[in-house]
Amino acid sequence: MTKTDQDREAFETAARSDGLAPETWDEDEKMYIDSDTQWMWQGWQAALAHERARAASPAPQVPDGWKLVPYAVTPNMERAAATAFERGDPTWPALLDAAPPAPVASHEPASVKWAKAALDTLAAYEADLGEPLPDDHEIGRIDESRGAPSFRIRVGHIRQLAASRAIIQE
Incomplete structure (x- = not known):
């Protein structure tokens, strides 16, 4: 095969x-x-x-002597720079030293990401309703030109996908 x-x-x-x-x-x-x-x-x-x-x-590899830093300064970086400035030390090295480590790239499959997003959306919808949706309830999008669903999925299937991929809601 x-x-x-x-x-x-x-x-x-x-x-x-x-x-x-x-x-x-x-x-x-x-x-x-x-x-x-x-x-x-x-x-x-x-x-x-x-x-x-x-x-x-x-x-991606980071060359020696270089460091990945976030686009925006974090509160921890701000405190480190302020402390360095008050002591009369250079702020740039303090900012770099306080920068968080670069995040590790996720190799999570798209199907797992989709299932997590679907569960989050489902949880938000159920929170708005104040009650859980039954497993046989269908959610999706209607294609206005055809007057029919262009995408639909049963709530129970979302839950099954999540369970089969051992997704833990945080």
Whole structure:
């Protein structure tokens, strides 16, 4: 089985649970006849390509004698500079010494980031309602030109995705 076949198999499993039509795959055309499923398949492939390219790219290197610093001065950096200034010491080295370390790049897959964002959105929506939504409730976006959902997903599926990827809400 090729990597593309494996990707399509994983996509079709998710697509079925989201109410799409993965059974419309046309082997000759190498595409889904159902346009919504085809669009989602193209997005799935693009996300996988992005994640694979990002995972394969090396982390940026900081040359000797250089330090990564945040764009905006942090409160800790401000205090260090003020203390150095009051003592009559140079402020620049104090600012650099107080700069936080550069964050480590996250190699979290896009699907996990998406699931976390979906859970956050769901939590905010439920907080506004004052009660949890049932698992069979669908959320999504309506395509006004067709008067039909262009994207929809069941609340229970969001929770399943999160659980399957061991996402812990903080």
